[in-house]
Amino acid sequence: MATISENIQELHQRIARACEAAHRPVQSVTLLTVSKTFPGDAVRAAHAAGERCFGENYVQEGLDKIAELADLRGALEWHLIGPLQSNKTRVVAEAFDWVHSVDRLKIAQRLSEQRPAGLAPLQICLQVNISAEASKSGISLAELPALAAQVAALPRLRLRGLMAIPEPAGDFEAQRQPHRALAQALAELNRQGLTLDTLSMGMSADLEAAIAEGATIVRVGSAIFGNRAARA
Numbered sequence: 557m558a559t560i561s562e563n564i565q566e567l568h569q570r571i572a573r574a575c576e577a578a579h580r581p582v583q584s585v586t587l588l589t590v591s592k593t594f595p596g597d598a599v600r601a602a603h604a605a606g607e608r609c610f611g612e613n614y615v616q617e618g619l620d621k622i623a624e625l626a627d628l629r630g631a632l633e634w635h636l637i638g639p640l641q642s643n644k645t646r647v648v649a650e651a652f653d654w655v656h657s658v659d660r661l662k663i664a665q666r667l668s669e670q671r672p673a674g675l676a677p678l679q680i681c682l683q684v685n686i687s688a689e690a691s692k693s694g695i696s697l698a699e700l701p702a703l704a705a706q707v708a709a710l711p712r713l714r715l716r717g718l719m720a721i722p723e724p725a726g727d728f729e730a731q732r733q734p735h736r737a738l739a740q741a742l743a744e745l746n747r748q749g750l751t752l753d754t755l756s757m758g759m760s761a762d763l764e765a766a767i768a769e770g771a772t773i774v775r776v777g778s779a780i781f782g783n784r785a786a787r788a
């Protein structure tokens with residue numbers, strides 16, 4: 557089996573090829589290493605291989621890992637990419653650097669109020685339900701402009717952009733469509749006066765399509781750490 561370090565090298569080659577095909581500089585795409593369900597030692601191995609941005613889905617698991625890896629805190633950036641309930645906003649505002657999954661004003665207001673004064677503003681992406689799935693979290697495209705304007709005005713947050721988890725699609729062209737829709741939504745918000753620079757989109761299976769449409773953060777777990785389902 558390939559090591560974490562080998563998988564990371566291979567992934568950076570994938571990202572570089574996708575950037576080349578899209579005529580984009582390779583530095584325009586950041587790899588967010590999704591460490592959910594994998595132990596702190598896996599994060600240490602990825603950090604030793606050069607990674608510094610890590611994504612967690614579950615608040616408590618993320619908090620535990622951040623505490624376990626406190627010795628690396630200054631060298632790592634922690635991103636919450638999973639659902640956030642209002643009773644967990646305080647611990648998230650205190651511990652994380654980014655939240656990609658904001659889809660309600662109330663959550664954003666609490667994060668802003670609870671972000672400690674001594675820390676940099678919390679970096680925020682609004683999660684958009686780009687495939688309009690009834691069961692998925694994320695705000696609709698129709699409601700996005702109003703929420704974005706309100707969140708951008710909150711003092712202890714910095715609204716950076718948009719995040720989406722599109723429905724799985726088979727071929728490259730089908731994969732591109734939801735990513736293109738998210739990129740167009742970001743461009744529209746910027747035309748209306750916001751200054752957003754982040755498109756958090758693309759995972760192990762569709763990162764080439766996401767990069768072709770302008771992704772600036774790709775969130776990758778299984779291509780680095782292996783299959784989560786196959787773990788005991």
Ligand SMILES: *Cc1c(COP(=O)(O)O)cnc(C)c1O
Binds near residue numbers: 761779
């Ligand atoms: C798990 C997860 C990922 C990573 O998915 P892989 O298919 O393992 O690369 C990315 N984004 C979110 C929101 C996730 O929950």
